[in-house]
Amino acid sequence: MMRRFETKFGSLDHYEKGAVEVIDDDPKHYTFSNVFEVASRSRPYEKVAVGQNRQYVLEAVRAEGTSGWRTASHDEFALVMDGEVEVRLRQLGEGQRAPAEVEGSIAVEGEPEGAPMGRVRAGRGHMTLLPAGAAYQFHADRPSVILMQTIGGRDTVYKWADIIQTS
Amino acid sequence: MATTETESSVQTTDERNPEGYLGFRLGEFEFGRDDYFVYINWPTGRHVMSADTFLKALQRDVAWEFFYGIVNFDGVIGTVNHYGDVDLFAGRYNDGWRKAELDHLENLPTARIKATFGPKNGSNKAAITRHRVTAQRMVGVPGDEGLRSDDTGHPVNRHFHDVPQDEPEIHAEPGFEGDVAAFNLFAYLSRSDVTWNPSVVAACKDSLACPTTEEYILPIIHGNDRVEWFVQLSDKIIWDVEDRDTGTVRATVVMKAGDVCAMPADIRHQGYSPKRSMLLVWENADAELPELISSGKLPTYPVDL
Numbered sequence: 001m002m003r004r005f006e007t008k009f010g011s012l013d014h015y016e017k018g019a020v021e022v023i024d025d026d027p028k029h030y031t032f033s034n035v036f037e038v039a040s041r042s043r044p045y046e047k048v049a050v051g052q053n054r055q056y057v058l059e060a061v062r063a064e065g066t067s068g069w070r071t072a073s074h075d076e077f078a079l080v081m082d083g084e085v086e087v088r089l090r091q092l093g094e095g096q097r098a099p100a101e102v103e104g105s106i107a108v109e110g111e112p113e114g115a116p117m118g119r120v121r122a123g124r125g126h127m128t129l130l131p132a133g134a135a136y137q138f139h140a141d142r143p144s145v146i147l148m149q150t151i152g153g154r155d156t157v158y159k160w161a162d163i164i165q166t167s
Numbered sequence: 168m169a170t171t172e173t174e175s176s177v178q179t180t181d182e183r184n185p186e187g188y189l190g191f192r193l194g195e196f197e198f199g200r201d202d203y204f205v206y207i208n209w210p211t212g213r214h215v216m217s218a219d220t221f222l223k224a225l226q227r228d229v230a231w232e233f234f235y236g237i238v239n240f241d242g243v244i245g246t247v248n249h250y251g252d253v254d255l256f257a258g259r260y261n262d263g264w265r266k267a268e269l270d271h272l273e274n275l276p277t278a279r280i281k282a283t284f285g286p287k288n289g290s291n292k293a294a295i296t297r298h299r300v301t302a303q304r305m306v307g308v309p310g311d312e313g314l315r316s317d318d319t320g321h322p323v324n325r326h327f328h329d330v331p332q333d334e335p336e337i338h339a340e341p342g343f344e345g346d347v348a349a350f351n352l353f354a355y356l357s358r359s360d361v362t363w364n365p366s367v368v369a370a371c372k373d374s375l376a377c378p379t380t381e382e383y384i385l386p387i388i389h390g391n392d393r394v395e396w397f398v399q400l401s402d403k404i405i406w407d408v409e410d411r412d413t414g415t416v417r418a419t420v421v422m423k424a425g426d427v428c429a430m431p432a433d434i435r436h437q438g439y440s441p442k443r444s445m446l447l448v449w450e451n452a453d454a455e456l457p458e459l460i461s462s463g464k465l466p467t468y469p470v471d472l
Contacts, residue, residue, distance in 0.1 A: 005326040005442060008402050009353075010425035018403070018421035020428070025408070025417040029468035031429040032420070035398070050427045051396045052469055053451040056374035058398065058427070075304055077369045077376065079352060081400075081425065089347055118339035118347035125353025125400075126335040127369065129305045131346040147398065149369055149376050149449075161472050 009124065010036045011082040012143055020165055032165040035060040035081055039145040041162075045138065047148065048157045055103060057156055059148040063140035069108035070137075073098040076105060076130040076150040080122045083144025087128045088137040089117035097133055104153015108135050176279045193255055193283050194273030207244060209257050209271040212264070214243045223386040227363070229284050230297075233277065235450065236457070237390025239435060242414050245390070246280070250454070253280050260390065260435070262413040300366035307350035312368070314350055315358040326382065326443035327357035353400065356380050356445045363438070365448040377448040381440040390435035392457040394469045395450060399426045402444030411435045422446075432460045432467040 010016070015036040020027045033050050042048055044064040051058030061078075063085045071092060078087060091114025098106050112135035120128045130136045138146065152158075180190035180199075190199040197208040205221040207214045224240035231238070233248035242261055247254035256272040258264025302312040315321035323330070332354045339347035352368065356378055363385050365377035381404055390411045397404075399422040406420040411433045420428055420436075430436055459465040 002325070005328070007327055007329050007357075007442075008424055009400070010423070015425045016423045018399070018423040018426050021419040021421065023416050023418055026468075027418075028470075028472060029429070029431050030418070030420065031427070031468075031470050033427050034423075034425045035427060036425040051398070051429070051449055053374065053394055053396060053449070054453070054456075054465075056371065056451055058396070058449060075369075075371055077305060077371065087349070089343070116340055117343040118337070120338070120347065120349045121336040122349055123331075123333065123335065125331070125351050126349055127305065127352045128335065128349040129308060129346070129369075134346065149371055149374060151371065151374070160470050166472075 009082075010034070012036055012040055012145060027165050027167060030165070031160065033060075033163045035145060035147055038163050039082075039143075046157055047153075047155055048159065048163065049152065050147075050163065052152065052158075055151050057104075057148075057150060057152040059150065059156060061138075061146040061148055063138050063144040063146050064142075065140065067138040069112055069135045070105040071096070071098050071108050071112075071135045072105040072130070072132065072150065072153070073100050073102060074132050074151065076148060077127055078122070078130055078138070079127045079147040079149070080124055081145040081147050082124055083140055083142060084121065084123045085144050085146060086139040087120040087122060087130070088139065089119065089131070090135045090137075091115045091117060092133070092135050096135070102153075103151040104156060105150060106153060107155065177283050191283055193275060193280060195271065196255060196257070196273060207257065211269040211271055212257060214257060216241055216244065220386070225284050227386050229281060230364075233280075234389065235395070236392030237411065237435060239388035239390055241388070245388075247390075248392075249274075251277060253277050255280060260412050260414065262415065265413075297361070299364075300368065302367050302370060305348060305350075305369045306352075306355060308348045309345050315355055321358035321360055323354075323357050324359065324380070324443055330354060330357040332357075352378065353445065356400070362440075362443070365450075373452040375450045375452050377450055379446055379448055380443055381438060381446050382443040383440065385436075385438045388435050388437045391430055391432050393451060393460060394432050394467070395430045395448065396469075397422060397426075397428050397430065398447035398449065399424055399428075400445035400447055402440070402442050404444055404446060405439045405441075406430075406436045407439075408434050408436045429469045431469075432465075 093113025239245035258270030
């Protein structure tokens with residue numbers, strides 16, 4: 001009989017956290033956290049950095065209800081780690097776009113003035129392109145978790161001391 | 168040993184040994200083998216490895232184009248990638264060999280070491296010519312890397328039969344089909360035909376999402392030349408972490424689904440995955456990083472609290 005394997009994913013409701021078991025090192029250098037734990041303690045759509053490599057970041061985002069519209073001058077990517085998220089895409093009007101020299105996403109003032117581009121309903125494990133120059137908005141009927149691949153911006157929240165293993 | 172220069176600067180012994188194997192020379196390194204072991208000699212020392220371990224590491228090193236940073240075959244032998252040329256070393260990143268001053272290093276053009284270490288007379292063409300995924304924007308975007316399916320020769324791995332294969336609902340307005348894009352990354356990974364082999368699925372400038380599936384043991388000990396990040400997407404991996412330069416043990420990292428961990432730029436690590444698991448390796452491909460870190464202009468860890 002073929003053995004059945006069980007794949008373990010995490011969720012807001014159930015996750016097990018590993019650890020850095022230090023032998024001769026500073027645990028802070030590993031910046032160890034868990035995206036579900038971070039999202040469980042976040043406000044809706046708070047963009048909390050869980051990974052940083054110079055200007056680049058990975059953000060854990062708690063998706064709950066409807067987000068504001070955002071845009072960036074570069075591609076970003078949203079990976080749903082738990083739940084289901086609708087991603088809405090629109091074009092922007094003149095003067096609403098993120099300046100090319102600004103990295104990271106910015107909030108769009110008011111409603112996007114351009115044409116609707118489409119929408120994506122993304123479940124766990126689904127990765128969505130947030131194309132450069134477009135406006136995007138998230139909606140989740142129940143609390144969900146997104147891992148964002150982007151560049152640190154003015155709304156990225158850095159609170160390492162609160163989220164990582166320090167001892 | 169008497170050697171002959173053949174095409175691509177590969178130097179071999181003139182004759183095969185009684186077990187039927189040629190010997191190879193790279194600079195002052197000599198490589199020979201018998202049925203079970205590989206014997207590596209250099210002017211100040213020698214080393215023996217299981218042929219199985221050596222060949223798995225060698226194959227991985229060549230297939231990765233010598234990867235980021237250091238590929239340690241074991242605690243003594245390995246390579247350092249300088250992205251155009253490669254150091255082949257013995258004992259350079261081992262405290263005992265270094266203190267005894269018996270370590271050795273040869274800097275070689277990548278093409279030369281690749282010719283010596285690369286394909287010979289084997290017949291597993293599918294493995295050595297496997298397409299390495301490098302998305303320009305994201306897998307699934309029209310014109311970019313495609314999805315995996317049974318039809319592309321990527322059946323769901325037996326460890327991932329319970330991973331949902333649904334694709335996201337995509338509703339693109341006319342004219343925006345190229346920009347409204349999404350795919351099921353977990354299903355994509357469940358169909359990976361290799362392990363410990365990161366491939367680029369999404370790129371934000373130099374920020375590369377390089378997920379991979381992992382099972383059993385990383386066949387080399389990877390030494391970093393920059394900070395590297397891991398996000399455990401499913402299941403569990405245990406990492407042994409040592410000092411990159413001396414081999415001294417520093418930590419064990421246990422990662423479970425949802426865990427995020429930076430691997431500092433001055434460590435080396437080897438992973439163990441009891442069940443096939445999904446790992447997001449997140450890299451910064453900025454070519455200036457190794458120099459900035461080795462010169463001390465950047466720290467070896469990612470964040471100052």
